[in-house]
Amino acid sequence: MRLIVHGASGRMGRRVVALAAAQPGWQVVAALGRPGSQLLGRDAGELAGVGPLGVPLQPRWPEQLQADAAIDFSTPPAAARFVQQCAARAVPVVVGTTGLQPAERAVLERAAERVAVLLAANLSTGVALLQRLVREAAAALGLQAEIEIVEVHHRHKRDAPSGTALVLARAAAAARGQDVEAVLRRGRPAEQGAASRSPGEIGLHAVRLGEVVGEHTVMFAFGAERLELTHRAHDRDVFAQGALRAAAFVRSAPPGLYGPEAALGAGAGGTP
16 A cells, blocks of 8 residues: 655654554555655654654655555645645545635545545544434434533644534534534623523534643533533544545545545445
8 A cells, every 4th residue: 555645744644654654565655744844855754753764755746656545634725735636646535634615625526526535524433433423412302402512632733623523513513404604603702781602503612722632522401411422532543543544445435525434434424
C-alpha cells in the first residue's frame, strides 16, 4: 500500500507516518508539508520518531510518483488544493482536515466524481458509533428533548467548535427534521429580557484547555430525565489508525464522496 501523507509534519500527519511505517504492507512514498516550512528536507520518519524512511518532507507532489492512496491532515485551503491534485492523478484520498468552507467542500465534491474521497471530521470508530446513537436518541425523543453539545480539545486546536461537534449537531437536527443552521446556537451569552433557551434549539459549546485529545458529549434533557452520550479519545493514534483503515477502503472504492462509516463499519454509510 503506497501512501502519500499531506501535512506530514503536523501532529496527526506524524502519527500517520509512524503507524504506517510500523505496519507490514504499508509504505509511505511521499510526505508533503507546508511550503516555506523550516522542516522541509527532513526525513519524515525521523520527524515521526520512527527513524529514517528515506522520504524527505517536500512542499509539492513529486514528479512520476506512483501511489495507491493519500491521507490529508492539513488546513482547509491546502486540503482543497491537494484533493484536486489527487483527482488529477487518479489517487483516492482521505481528508481528515476540519473547518472546510462551502467552497472547499465543493472542490471535494467535484473531485469525488473522479476518485473516491472520504471526508471525516473524526476517524475514530467510537465517534462513528456516537453519531449513530445521537441520531437514534434524537429521533426517539423528538422535539420534547432539549439538546446541548459540549466539546473539549487541547489549547492548540484552531477551529471552534470542532468539526465533530458540528457533525453531531447535524445528525441530531436531521433526525428531528430540523434545519441545523436555523436551530444551532453557539454558546449562550447573557441576554436581558429574553428567554435563555428557545424551543427546539441545539446548543453547542467549545472548551479549549491543556492537552485534551478530544471529548464530545451530547446531552438530552426531557421531563425529569437527562441522557448523556460521551466519547473520549485518550490518544491521537485512534484517529491515525482510523485514517489508515479509511485509506485501505478508498483504495478499492469507486469514485464518490464517503463518510467515515463506510470505512469503519460503525453504522449506516452515506456522505458526511
